[in-house]
Amino acid sequence: MARAGLTADRLTQAAADLADEVGLENVTVSALARHFGVKDASLYSHIRNAHDLRIRLAVLSLSELADLVSEAIGGRSGRDALVAFGLAYRGYASSHPGRYAATQLALDPDVAGESAGRYDDMVRAVLLGYGLWEPDLTDAARLVHSAFHGYVSLERSGAFHRHPRGVEASWLRSLDALDAVLRTWPTA
């Protein structure tokens, strides 16, 4: 019988597309096997287990997000960089909800160190443009990252749909507000 030509990378890619279509929680080994027309057990030659698949998906997604943000903020600084970052971030989360959800999985530092670290570095790079230094730099980076993740997460869970105000408009104003607080970061 002809082989399906599976690899860990092809599985991860397919899992990412599946996640965006049906939600990360519905990305199962069985569903993936069905997609390739093979039996469940066949996948275990390429991935260790379901958790391993999710970790690979998280690393892929973090890497894609870092690429997208990197391109968005290239050459910009200050408010321009922050807004570009915020728009790229929310854009990725809304166009790739399953992939985005995967970026929030808890990762071993040694596994995720690279892809998550790239992302962290970009946040910090933007904040350096605001003249922030340690420990304010880390505090501000945590707040900005929190606001970004919290916004897209709450938007997706429907928490914002209880009010008619446009979600896009609030996002732009929130970016303005973050810019303002970074420009005048309160010192202890």
Add this chain to the structure above:
Amino acid sequence: MARAGLTADRLTQAAADLADEVGLENVTVSALARHFGVKDASLYSHIRNAHDLRIRLAVLSLSELADLVSEAIGGRSGRDALVAFGLAYRGYASSHPGRYAATQLALDPDVAGESAGRYDDMVRAVLLGYGLWEPDLTDAARLVHSAFHGYVSLERSGAFHRHPRGVEASWLRSLDALDAVLRTWPTA
């Protein structure tokens, strides 16, 4: 044989405790049945299905969180109210991680309208103390809620542990920063 005396409320309470112990994703109908020493099928006289159990857990948790926050901000306004809110919010999330995770489930508006609405109203009440009005009120409420949820969510997923700076210290500074931006909310 003696009856176990199950009710939907007792099941929900036990599910909440179980969620805090072993994580929301490990709260299964089977695990709950084991806890009460009954067969899985017995639970279906009290809950409709596993999703129904999670919804009940979400409503319980949102209600508890609203109670806690309500008590924390009682009588305070402005910065005091914001900080009390932030400390109570993060406190609930860290002492009840499973319950907190349940608050983030997407809820039908008619089901969650009450408990989630109570929470929303408290955010807005604090922001009224800063002299904010629509549409800034909603924009700021979304940003504050995002920062709160994002912070505890990222903290829990380990995103902050890649840096030695204390997570508690950053939180206090982040609350300062949010207070600052609310006092000088940038108008369009």
Add this chain to the structure above:
DNA sequence: ATAATTTGCCTAGGACCTCTAGGAAGCCTA
């Protein structure tokens, strides 16, 4: 070109979870 080795996908099956159908035993009220 053929033999040896590695690799990919298979069947079989166990463990756990969700949920339905239908039955028996406990509890409440008339």
Add this chain to the structure above:
DNA sequence: TAGGCTTCCTAGAGGTCCTAGGCAAATTAT
């Protein structure tokens, strides 16, 4: 105390994760 309702049961179907062991295809060595 008899009827009716509720609670919990057994039985079982179907889904997911994963392991063990086998055969065949692809690759490498001879």
